[in-house]
Amino acid sequence: MHSKHAKFIIILTIALILTLLINGCWSRKELENLAIVRAIAIDKAESPDQIKLTVQIMNLSEFSKQGGNGGSGSIPYWNAQETGSTFFEIIRKFTFKSTRRLYFPHCEAIVFSEEVAKEGIDKYLDMIIRDPELRPEQHFLVTKGEASKLFESKLPLEQSIGTHFEKQFDLYSVTSQIIPFTVHEFLERKLSNTTAGIATIAVVNKEENPIIEGTAVFKDDKMVGELTRSETRGLLWVLNKVRGGIIVVNCPEEKGKISMEIINTESKVIPEIRNGKLHITIDIKANTNLGEQTCLPDLTTPQSWDSLKKRQATVIRNEVLAAFSKSKKLNADIFGFGEAFHRKYPALWKDIEDKWDYYFPQLELTINVKTEIKETGILLKNAIAK
Amino acid sequence: MFSFLAKKLRFLQFLKDNSSKQTPNQDFSSPITTNLKTNLKLIKKALGGSDDIVIRPFNLGIENKKEAALILIDGLIDKDTVNEYIFKPLMLESRSLSENKIILDKDIETLTKTLVCIAEVETVHTLEEIIDNCLKGDTALLVDGLNKALIINTRGWKSRSIEEPQTEVVVRGPREGFTETLRVNTALIRRKIRDPDLTFESMTIGTRSKTDVSIVYIKGLVLPGLVKEVKRRLENINTDMILESGYIEQFIEDAPFSPFSTIGNTERPDTVVAKLMEGRAAILIDGTPIVLTVPSLFIESFQTVEDYYSRPYYANIVRLLRTMSFFISILAPATYVALTTFHQELIPTSLVLSMAAAREGIPFPAFLEAIMLGIAFEILREAGIRLPQAVGTAISIVGALVIGEAAVQAGLVSAPLVIVVGITAISSFAVIPQADASAVLRFILLLLASTLGLFGICIGLLAILIHLTSIKSFGVPYLSPFAPVRPVDLKDSIIRSPLWLLINRPTSIAKKDLQREKWGLMPKPSDENNDH
Numbered sequence: 001m002h003s004k005h006a007k008f009i010i011i012l013t014i015a016l017i018l019t020l021l022i023n024g025c026w027s028r029k030e031l032e033n034l035a036i037v038r039a040i041a042i043d044k045a046e047s048p049d050q051i052k053l054t055v056q057i058m059n060l061s062e063f064s065k066q067g068g069n070g071g072s073g074s075i076p077y078w079n080a081q082e083t084g085s086t087f088f089e090i091i092r093k094f095t096f097k098s099t100r101r102l103y104f105p106h107c108e109a110i111v112f113s114e115e116v117a118k119e120g121i122d123k124y125l126d127m128i129i130r131d132p133e134l135r136p137e138q139h140f141l142v143t144k145g146e147a148s149k150l151f152e153s154k155l156p157l158e159q160s161i162g163t164h165f166e167k168q169f170d171l172y173s174v175t176s177q178i179i180p181f182t183v184h185e186f187l188e189r190k191l192s193n194t195t196a197g198i199a200t201i202a203v204v205n206k207e208e209n210p211i212i213e214g215t216a217v218f219k220d221d222k223m224v225g226e227l228t229r230s231e232t233r234g235l236l237w238v239l240n241k242v243r244g245g246i247i248v249v250n251c252p253e254e255k256g257k258i259s260m261e262i263i264n265t266e267s268k269v270i271p272e273i274r275n276g277k278l279h280i281t282i283d284i285k286a287n288t289n290l291g292e293q294t295c296l297p298d299l300t301t302p303q304s305w306d307s308l309k310k311r312q313a314t315v316i317r318n319e320v321l322a323a324f325s326k327s328k329k330l331n332a333d334i335f336g337f338g339e340a341f342h343r344k345y346p347a348l349w350k351d352i353e354d355k356w357d358y359y360f361p362q363l364e365l366t367i368n369v370k371t372e373i374k375e376t377g378i379l380l381k382n383a384i385a386k
Numbered sequence: 387m388f389s390f391l392a393k394k395l396r397f398l399q400f401l402k403d404n405s406s407k408q409t410p411n412q413d414f415s416s417p418i419t420t421n422l423k424t425n426l427k428l429i430k431k432a433l434g435g436s437d438d439i440v441i442r443p444f445n446l447g448i449e450n451k452k453e454a455a456l457i458l459i460d461g462l463i464d465k466d467t468v469n470e471y472i473f474k475p476l477m478l479e480s481r482s483l484s485e486n487k488i489i490l491d492k493d494i495e496t497l498t499k500t501l502v503c504i505a506e507v508e509t510v511h512t513l514e515e516i517i518d519n520c521l522k523g524d525t526a527l528l529v530d531g532l533n534k535a536l537i538i539n540t541r542g543w544k545s546r547s548i549e550e551p552q553t554e555v556v557v558r559g560p561r562e563g564f565t566e567t568l569r570v571n572t573a574l575i576r577r578k579i580r581d582p583d584l585t586f587e588s589m590t591i592g593t594r595s596k597t598d599v600s601i602v603y604i605k606g607l608v609l610p611g612l613v614k615e616v617k618r619r620l621e622n623i624n625t626d627m628i629l630e631s632g633y634i635e636q637f638i639e640d641a642p643f644s645p646f647s648t649i650g651n652t653e654r655p656d657t658v659v660a661k662l663m664e665g666r667a668a669i670l671i672d673g674t675p676i677v678l679t680v681p682s683l684f685i686e687s688f689q690t691v692e693d694y695y696s697r698p699y700y701a702n703i704v705r706l707l708r709t710m711s712f713f714i715s716i717l718a719p720a721t722y723v724a725l726t727t728f729h730q731e732l733i734p735t736s737l738v739l740s741m742a743a744a745r746e747g748i749p750f751p752a753f754l755e756a757i758m759l760g761i762a763f764e765i766l767r768e769a770g771i772r773l774p775q776a777v778g779t780a781i782s783i784v785g786a787l788v789i790g791e792a793a794v795q796a797g798l799v800s801a802p803l804v805i806v807v808g809i810t811a812i813s814s815f816a817v818i819p820q821a822d823a824s825a826v827l828r829f830i831l832l833l834l835a836s837t838l839g840l841f842g843i844c845i846g847l848l849a850i851l852i853h854l855t856s857i858k859s860f861g862v863p864y865l866s867p868f869a870p871v872r873p874v875d876l877k878d879s880i881i882r883s884p885l886w887l888l889i890n891r892p893t894s895i896a897k898k899d900l901q902r903e904k905w906g907l908m909p910k911p912s913d914e915n916n917d918h
Contacts, residue, residue: 020837028727028836030751031742038735064743105731106738133731166735 032060035100038077038162041111041147042124045083051124052083053090054148055102056161063159077160079151087127104133108162110140110183111202113147117216117223125221128183136184139165142199142216142223153204164210165202173243176236176262177229178212190221194338194356196327198235201226217332225330227323234323237284237316238335240267247288249311252304256295260288260312263374271340273348278359280337281366284316290376298381305373313369320367328361337363417511422453422530425513429457432517439520444473446529447480453530457516462523464542471503472525472538494534497527506539518596545570551653551675553818556692563653568598568672574655575602575670579662586670587613589620591634595627598672599634602658607665609897615860616667616680631676634669641857641864645823648859650682657691665896681859681895683866685879687819688712693882702881709880711813715824718810719756720835720843722803726752728839744800753836755799759807760829762789767811866894884908 041054062076080097084090094102110128112121128134143150151161158164169180181200189195197218205211215227215235227235236242247260270281290308293299299308327334338356342349352359418425426441433439443455454476458468480501498507510516516526516535523541548570551563564571572586583605590596599620603613619638628634631651640648652658653675658668661679669678688708693701725733726741733741748755766785770778790808793799814824827850834842857864867875875892877883886907890900 020833023837028751028839029730030745031726031730031738032745032748034730034742036730036739036742058739058742060739060743060746063739064746103730106735108735135731163735 029101029103033100034103035094035098036060037102037104037107038160039109039111039151039165040104040107041113041143041151042116043113043147044115044119049085050083051085051087051090052081052148053087054079054081054151055094056151057098057102058160079148081148087124088131104131105135106162107134107138109165110138111147111150112142112199114142114144114216114223116147117142117199117218120221121218122221125183125187129187136187137182139169140181140183140186140199141165141202143201144203144213149204150202150210153210154208156209161210168212169200174245175229175233176242176245177233179215179232179236179241181215186218189336192336192339192342193353194333194342194360195336196330196332196334197221198227198334199223217327217330217334219330219332224332225326227326227334230319231323231326234319234321235334237265237267237320238269238282238323240265242267242286246291247312247315249308249315251293251295251297252299252307252311253297254295256293258290258295258299258308259292260308260373261291263287263289269335269337269340271337271344273345274364277364278341278352278362279364279366280340281368282320284320284367284369286312286316286369286371287374288312288371289374293382296382296384300376300380308373309371312373313371316369316371317367321365324365328363331357331361333360416513418513418516418528418533418535420531420533422455422528425528426455426457428513429516432513433520444477446476455528456525457520457528458525458540459520459523462521462543463525463540467504467540467542468525472527472540475501475503476527494527494529494532494536497529497536502527502536502538504538504540508537509534510537511535521596522598541569548574554652554654554657554690556654556690556695558695559692560654560656562655564655564670564675564677566673566675568600568670571655571670571675571677572600572602575658575662575668578655578659579604583607584662587617589617591620591623591625592628593624593626595629597628599628600670601667602662602670603667604662604665606899607663607891607896608667609665612667612680612860616669620669628671628673630674631669631671631678634671635678640859644853644857645826646684646820646854646857646864647823648682648857648864650679650686650819651676652679653677654691660691660694663902664891665898681862683859683862683894684854684864685867687817688880689878689882694885698882698884705880705882708817711816712820712824715810715814715817716827716831717843718806718813719760719803719828720831720846721840722806723752723756723832724835724839724843727836732840741800741802744802747797748800749798752803753832755803756807756832756836757829759789759799759803760810760832763807763811764825862894867892 035057037055037057039056041056043052043054044050045052057078057080059076059078062074080094082090082093082097084093091102112124116124129136153161155161155164158167169178172178172180179198179200181198186197186199189197199216199218201213201216202210203213212229213226214229215232216223217225217227233242233245242262242265245262247262249258249260250256251258265284265286267285268283270283272279272281290299297304299305323334333356338353338360341352416428422443426443430439430441438460440458440460441455442458443453446452446454456468456472476497494509498509510519510526511534516528516537519537520526523543525538525540527536527538545567546565548562548565550561554563562574564574576584581604584602585605586600586602588598588600591599601613601616601620616638620634623634623637625633625637635647635649635651636642638649650661652661658677658679662668666679666681669680671678688705693705726745730738745752750758762785766781766789770781770785773781789799790804794801794804810828814821814828817824827846831843831846834846836842838845854865855863855869863870866872867879872892872894874890875894878888878892882888886903886909889903889905890896891902893900
């Protein structure tokens with residue numbers, strides 16, 4: 001080896017090692033020095049300009065004592081509260097209390113109190129989007145009363161409210177009556193000028209457990225009203241997001257109820273202009289299984305089969321109509337019908353867009369529901385019928 | 387400081403230039419004289435009077451008796467052979483011959499034809515040749531009045547019998563492994579290929595050790611350039627001794643500074659034969675059961691001979707596992723440190739919570755913890771290898787208990803890291819040929835990960851990839867058949883196709899006689915048999 005090369009290689013090696021050592025593990029943070037935030041609540045503070053922020057932080061030493069299983073009675077989290085004038089300021093203020101730096105990427109839910117939501121939430125969104133640690137994928141919720149109360153509610157199975165919501169929203173397809181809604185989706189709706197934002201409503205019930213109650217409807221950035229759980233499914237039918245759930249209909253002749261389980265669905269929104277009026281057609285196709293019957297007759301005859309199909313179609317139609325009339329009443333286009341017109345009639349849309357508040361309540365709606373019943377479980381007749 | 391280092395290097399250069407070729411100090415190339423006594427005296431002087439040298443004078447015949455002497459080295463010769471087939475005929479049966487006056491005119495070859503009952507015999511003319519051959523275990527016969535000597539092959543020393551190799555154990559496959567004796571090893575190969583093309587070319591390396599080295603190849607398959615290159619590199623080795631194939635490997639490898647070895651080694655004759663059949667050459671070294679094969683590619687580390695003995699499904703699963711374990715063994719601790727100190731957001735929430743809970747109260751940063759456990763593991767491994775087996779198990783128990791259990795309970799290390807280091811250790815044993823490379827790379831990547839996070843790991847992996855693509859093994863790119871891509875060879879790389887689809891030899895190595903089997907060998911029963 002030539003000595004010139006050797007010199008070069010030695011200098012290069014030393015330089016490389018120094019560059020590694022000098023940066024001193026920049027932005028390194030050890031796991032045990034992080035306060036892992038699972039949920040954020042935003043409330044109004046006493047003075048008008050101020051915000052009250054509550055964060056639920058995992059208490060790791062409690063968590064490790066329980067071996068990650070819970071149930072020993074002690075609470076594995078810490079709800080820390082702080083007030084201040086801006087979001088960011090408050091987050092930094094927490095270090096007066098906490099020995100660890102707040103760490104937000106594992107935050108599962110952001111909860112606004114109804115009061116804050118009715119006043120408008122735009123001013124909070126900037127920080128949530130701008131900060132790289134806060135993920136736009138966190139769930140977006142509104143609660144009645146103080147948001148921080150939700151954090152103190154008793155969790156029957158989970159260790160923190162974050163995990164609770166994470167797992168609860170995974171189950172939405174069982175009923176399709178709640179909407180797992182993220183900050184990201186809220187922003188997507190805000191990008192359109194006409195589509196109204198929505199959020200999940202969670203409240204604390206009498207047993208002090210958190211419970212999903214329905215869906216909040218926003219106009220611009222202010223909450224204006226809410227949908228019940230069955231109206232929420234009406235909304236989901238239109239959005240083509242129904243993945244499952246139970247439809248209960250009455251028995252054709254006798255008293256009693258029949259439960260149909262939704263297997264798969266498909267829906268389509270077709271915007272049209274009929275006789276100079278804006279018209280929306282919604283085609284819904286749904287396949288169900290007969291899941292339960294409390295009346296005796298054999299329902300597997302062609303006649304009762306047809307009648308069942310019609311009955312469940314009516315139920316679906318009523319759900320959609322209920323959601324539609326609620327949104328008309330609030331004059332909030334939660335379905336995104338405006339965007340459907342935008343896509344189909346881009347030229348015309350320029351004229352309509354600004355006057356959408358005028359056009360939307362006059363929208364005409366046709367709902368076509370086509371249903372099929374596929375199976376009846378492992379029985380044909382009622383279990384006790386002879 | 388740099389100039390000091392540079393000066394030092396220049397000094398080393400100076401030393402190197404001035405070192406002359408080392409040769410034995412005495413010169414024995416002088417021819418054999420006709421006087422037996424002078425010859426014996428010279429030989430005795432040359433061999434330095436060691437007590438394992440046996441010089442046995444005797445008389446040939448009775449009437450026309452002539453003085454003669456046998457020179458041999460005790461321990462290297464087979465005593466029965468010497469006594470029965472050399473001494474007995476020469477001393478006893480020569481009497482009857484002497485009456486017929488056949489014995490000894492001017493020609494020593496007469497003895498070969500009449501009295502020496504041994505197959506391999508040759509005539510030499512210099513003292514040096516006598517000494518060289520005696521040191522190999524041959525017996526020299528000198529007769530007074532003749533300036534020639536007979537070298538009789540009587541080699542037969544105590545050696546290990548053929549046993550199952552301990553390093554490359556197979557469940558299905560031959561149980562024989564190479565031994566320390568070169569001749570036995572060549573026989574093991576010859577027995578598997580009865581092809582006249584199979585060629586052994588021998589040479590001697592080591593000015594003092596004079597180790598026999600044999601280059602093996604199949605004439606019709608190997609590239610002529612390859613054998614020439616191997617010979618050139620072997621001839622360039624000018625050192626005093628070769629103890630093991632590792633000596634040769636380090637003198638002839640392509641990338642001496644690389645953590646990756648560009649020369650393969652094996653203890654199994656079937657592996658060597660398979661490689662010869664692919665157009666490679668092998669280097670057999672006397673005194674070691676480890677045989678070198680060249681060229682050696684990266685992908686060979688993930689292949690074993692048993693892959694071809696077992697049916698393809700499981701063989702493929704195992705190959706994929708080996709590939710995966712190589713990556714685990716170099717990446718697992720680095721990834722753990724990078725994720726827990728820089729990218730906590732990338733870990734799933736429930737996992738990060740239990741990991742953080744496990745790290746609660748640990749006094750060391752994750753990097754230090756990983757380094758400590760990594761070093762502890764290497765120490766355990768080293769101690770376990772060097773100790774006798776009975777004590778070795780004690781070591782592993784101490785290691786498992788102290789490091790695995792007590793350290794976690796005492797809150798010195800976190801349990802997840804113990805699992806990571808454990809998985810790393812096991813994975814590195816799944817790819818033994820790359821085990822030392824992965825140990826080095828593991829620590830480098832760990833350092834990079836602890837300073838730069840995943841970014842550092844990416845830099846490290848890229849550097850490794852660039853390095854791998856840049857090195858060659860005896861002219862073949864180390865990363866072939868992937869870079870450069872040879873689609874035909876991919877049939878036998880990470881995955882192995884059924885044998886009846888492996889029509890060709892690997893094109894990255896073999897260039898001649900590519901097709902090794904006929905098309906359409908897929909077995910199918912004949913229609914008549916189906917009826918039964």
